[in-house]
Amino acid sequence: MAKDFPTRQENYSEWYNVLVKKAELAENSEVRGCMVIRPYGYSIWERMQRVLDDMFKETGHVNAYFPLFIPKSYLSKEADHVEGFAKECAVVTHHRLMANPNGKGLVVDPEAKLEEELIIRPTSETIIWSTYKNWIQSYRDLPILVNQWANVVRWELRTRMFLRTTEFLWQEGHTAHASKEEAVFETRQMLDVYAEFAEKTLGIPVIKGVKTPNERFAGAEDTYCIEAFMQDGKALQAGTSHFLGQNFAKAFDVKFANKENQLEYVWATSWGVSTRLIGALIMSHSDDDGLRLPPVLAPIQVVIVPIYRKEAEKEAVTEKCREVGKMLKAAGIRVKIDEDDKKQPGWKFAEWEMKGVPVRLGMGPRDLAANQVEVARRDLKTKENMSLDGDFIGKINDLLDNIQATLYQQIKDLRDARTYKADTLADFKALLEGENGGFIYAHWDGTTETELKIKELTGATIRCIPLDNPLEEGVCIYSGKPSTQRVLFAKAY
Amino acid sequence: MAKDFPTRQENYSEWYNVLVKKAELAENSEVRGCMVIRPYGYSIWERMQRVLDDMFKETGHVNAYFPLFIPKSYLSKEADHVEGFAKECAVVTHHRLMANPNGKGLVVDPEAKLEEELIIRPTSETIIWSTYKNWIQSYRDLPILVNQWANVVRWELRTRMFLRTTEFLWQEGHTAHASKEEAVFETRQMLDVYAEFAEKTLGIPVIKGVKTPNERFAGAEDTYCIEAFMQDGKALQAGTSHFLGQNFAKAFDVKFANKENQLEYVWATSWGVSTRLIGALIMSHSDDDGLRLPPVLAPIQVVIVPIYRKEAEKEAVTEKCREVGKMLKAAGIRVKIDEDDKKQPGWKFAEWEMKGVPVRLGMGPRDLAANQVEVARRDLKTKENMSLDGDFIGKINDLLDNIQATLYQQIKDLRDARTYKADTLADFKALLEGENGGFIYAHWDGTTETELKIKELTGATIRCIPLDNPLEEGVCIYSGKPSTQRVLFAKAY
Known part of the structure; x- marks a missing residue:
């Protein structure tokens, strides 16, 4: 291994940090605890969003957007919630800067102090339930099945890219129901959605369970979770779904008239997953050469690298690569042809390995003559020649399925063995x-x-x-x- | 008109505010100047995002994510930029709350004062160019074609839902180039993308132009814009694309080695559109009965309302509505069947009119017998019976095209006349x-x-x-x- 990229065995934690940078997923910004999610890392998040969002919509949810700012007083309304979230948060106290009277740079304008401080949302229960109060009068207004894609801020002392950052991206579902049974059903349903997403899309086996009171979300009656096994033997909480009982309805006085026209407090759930899942993905599947992405999730499923020595070979080889690329794209496969002629094939192979693209196709003049490609699978690092005659698309699709299953099985076997x-x-x-x-x-x-x-x-x-x-x-x-x-x-x- | 919904003639400004609420697009939150975007409003934003994002990707752009927080000192680095953006912004000064020593609620913990204040991004040029500095060494690293979907905050004195809010959602493209020509080309290309989006998707004719120096973006060499005509005769700036020259490269010292291995400052552009476009959409097309959405953008293109008096008719009518719905959905049309039996058809008609769904299909026992539907178009408020025999899908698609064209033509004619x-x-x-x-x-x-x-x-x-x-x-x-x-x-x- 290169000196700057330790193996997992040598230093798991450093391996993780280096991989995140080398695969161009993210980097630390100059703002304490905040990362920059680079385009390749963000494209993985976009894929996660797309799949999850479809699952949310299929289970009847809609998206909405609530303010970034939470008035300080809202946090105090739910007794447990305040304990959990008021401790370390970003506090906005002023709304204007002015030129420094000494002439150097900017200072806070003391005249622009807010009457009530605003907190950057660490989670949105309080602002959302203060809104639901106006949306809910009767059982006819229920259920409310809303999700929000947003950024949140928790002032973490020790941060690590994707796993724990001051600002992170997530989705937070916030639902309101007329009965306890319905709210519990929703809590469990969304836990199942997360588990299915983890297993089928991320290729990560998870254990569904309920948290002990000590580990419960601040303000919840019950916190359900999915727990995943990382290659170093540690667990990672990959998603949570909370049954909130009537706690937030009571804190924000949200009642509905039931069918008998009696007023009752509304029942609530909330559930979320975050960019932390990218950390889970890395630590579940990657090896000492870089990322290994499950095909269902991979932004690029197949990369095609044209191989030629002489300029004379370039055109024919590249042309054929494009043709194969078009064929794969038409079959719904996410494909990239790496035509960058400033880089050598060997360099490209290493780069796409680092970035975890599940299948690499190499095509040189001899392959062209034999109407075949060299197929390299990222998971097992095996190579074979594959004819472009016959059911090429079918074989590539089978291969992608096989890689998805293999990654899942490998981490599951490791977990079971440990x-x-x-x-x-x-x-x-x-x-x-x-x-x-x-x-x-x-x-x-x-x-x-x-x-x-x-x-x-x-x-x-x-x-x-x-x-x-x-x-x-x-x-x-x-x-x-x-x-x-x-x-x-x-x-x- | 209902007392609570003035006509445009009576009070255009109040008509707008009431429409935004009645169509369930958004509402003011309890946080000053921040709105809650309700699910129906957000679904319009999601459609805008999807179409724009595809256009950005087709022109070679990728998405990434940069921190919400900007260190105060960054804002001072570009002389014009600081003038434009340091004035009214949300300033984070502390990172912790604590219990009030007097026992009541929470107070800011004076021990948790930040060494340097953080500003909630009003726009991201500074944080992004401080990052690009590490990404760019040589001409091989260029161009960088990055877009970000994000929330931003500008502390506005007078706010109006969608048009001007303290927090709003937008996309901001930030590109880096090796030459002035390429950056100018990019600036103009994205202006064209915005114009095409406005005209073809939103159905809003726009005038492309360049701003005077006085109206330029703070830090730009040239600001290009698209200007739209609202029904009350006012203009609305619907998108801007800035040629930033080398201003931010100089402010953040971002140089690249050109092919001759000489160091040069990098050339930049930035461009953005925001949730303000929803305001533009409302004020371009809506009438005194509510929204009118252009079909290309509409989250629901066709709504089907079953009509029956007796319980005995309900099943057959509803069954047929579902069948028609399935047929339309299979043809790629976004359709909703309104089966809510707590509401009368007349109530539903008014609701979907208010929400601007382009086509409403009504189906009663007599229609069922004649194998037809009643087709109501939202734009012209005309109705006709349409047979389900023959090319029904083709006729609905033609109708949607016609409505798209009609909405465009109506506002264009109004603009031209005025x-x-x-x-x-x-x-x-x-x-x-x-x-x-x-x-x-x-x-x-x-x-x-x-x-x-x-x-x-x-x-x-x-x-x-x-x-x-x-x-x-x-x-x-x-x-x-x-x-x-x-x-x-x-x-x-």
């Missing part, structure tokens, strides 16, 4: 710290106190109580108190 | 203040002094110097000094 049961705290620690540490199912007594103590002693947290968890009698690995089921522990991003 | 030439200031004022006031072409001596004086005396501003303007000798209507061409004056939004 998932353990532990019955004592000593076993738990040994498994967690071992070189193949990963997910550990263990008994827990159900208290926050024990949960925090285990975290303090081991660094692992309860990722979730998996749904459809088998019941099993046992004793808590820390307190020895009785327990009815194992929960999922891991170190986490 | 476009004048004036040769004296007295004529100018009389035409402008007349009940059919509108666009006025008049001679101007080319000075900012005269431009401002005319504005002061009449309220009209120079909208642009139209491209391909015919040269014509004359004298300035204010100063009497010689002039070589007429420029376009109007009152403006």
